């Protein structure tokens with residue numbers, strides 16, 4: 001088997017490189033999602049390949065792949081001959097996103113309510129640990145952390161509910177609702193209330209039938225009610241400055 005060793009090595013290499021590439025792409029997707037959520041990247045911002053490539057220390061080709069992926073998720077809009085822009089949802093799209101979230105998150109809450117009681121200790125720990133992080137961010141008035149943690153709270157519930165497909169759909173919907181919130185919030189307020197999240201955690205632990213699900217629907221209604229679906233956004237954004245403290249690629 002003289003061919004065994006020469007074929008083995010090159011075969012393994014591209015696989016390793018593919019893994020590295022996709023994790024770098026995942027990192028950029030996450031960073032852009034967080035920048036949208038905490039309003040550093042408002043809807044309509046032009047995303048130039050060159051600036052993003054420099055900001056993240058990656059090739060323009062890799063940036064292009066990320067932008068395509070975000071366009072498929074409707075977080076980014078690609079306009080021929082003009083480039084990529086942070087998507088600017090219409091009021092109708094904003095309402096659709098919240099309607100979709102109510103459907104998906106109702107299903108997630110119903111799954112959680114069906115879990116045997118008492119809830120497993122590791123699940124209780126995760127809920128309480130998350131609640132403590134949100135409390136601390138609120139105490140420190142750390143707006144960036146509050147926004148990041150409030151999105152993570154919804155994803156944590158999706159994850160522990162044990163339906164990865166629903167969790168994947170919710171990940172996209174949360175990025176799109178961040179866009180809707182950024183485009184249409186009435187004032188620069190924090191939209192997901194830590195207080196609501198505390199009540200949700202207590203309801204899940206307490207297990208009065210239907211209570212946690214009803215609270216989640218009220219919570220999403222309240223977030224949507226805070227939107228002014230007539231508002232407009234316009235800003236000039238320096239991509240390199242926004243991502244200046246991104247870590248160097250590994």
Ligand SMILES: [Zn+2]
Nearest residue numbers: 150192193219
């Ligand atoms: Zn929330």
